[in-house]
Amino acid sequence: MPPERIHRAQLVRGVGPYNMSQRKVRGAGWHRRGWRDLGCMWINVKEGSYGAVHGTDVNENQTLAAFVKDIAFYQQRGMVYPHIEGWTWDLFFRRKSLVEMLEEFEEQGMAEDEVLVRDYFDGGETVIWKVYDEQGRERVNICSDWGYH
Numbered sequence: 001m002p003p004e005r006i007h008r009a010q011l012v013r014g015v016g017p018y019n020m021s022q023r024k025v026r027g028a029g030w031h032r033r034g035w036r037d038l039g040c041m042w043i044n045v046k047e048g049s050y051g052a053v054h055g056t057d058v059n060e061n062q063t064l065a066a067f068v069k070d071i072a073f074y075q076q077r078g079m080v081y082p083h084i085e086g087w088t089w090d091l092f093f094r095r096k097s098l099v100e101m102l103e104e105f106e107e108q109g110m111a112e113d114e115v116l117v118r119d120y121f122d123g124g125e126t127v128i129w130k131v132y133d134e135q136g137r138e139r140v141n142i143c144s145d146w147g148y149h
Contacts, residue, residue: 036060036123037057040058041059041060041117041118041121041123041124042055042057042124043055043124043126043127044127045071045074045128046128047078048131048140049128049130050140050142051129051140051141056070056071056074059117060117060121061118062116063113063115063116064098064102064120065112065115067117068091071091075089081131084133086134087133087139088132090130091127091128091129092128093121093125093127093128098127
């Protein structure tokens with residue numbers, strides 16, 4: 001659950017997933033902490049433990065569930081998506097699985113639109129996309145070949 005001060009801020013009128021932010025803030029610099037361009041912050045996506053780092057602009061009022069779905073959609077078009085049957089993927093932030101966090105929120109009875117991206121991210125952070133085989137071992141894509149981590 002996000003900190004109480006942030007949770008209270010969600011109750012303000014005009015805040016939520018259907019009201020995308022339009023604010024511009026300079027923060028620490030372009031693609032760094034605090035930077036907003038029309039309400040969008042930059043979040044890096046690292047592919048596995050040794051993979052390349054790509055990024056995406058994410059609106060600060062987007063739900064965390066929509067953010068995870070968007071990253072999965074973008075990764076699905078790339079080479080590091082587990083197209084092999086039985087393989088799974090996960091998205092980590094600060095050593096915590098975002099997928100498991102969303103499942104915990106659902107178990108607690110929280111609505112999907114209560115947890116926003118800005119509750120956990122401030123721009124410039126990195127999430128890690130990991131792929132697992134059917135035995136649960138992490139796999140990495142090296143030159144179009146799946147090796148073990």
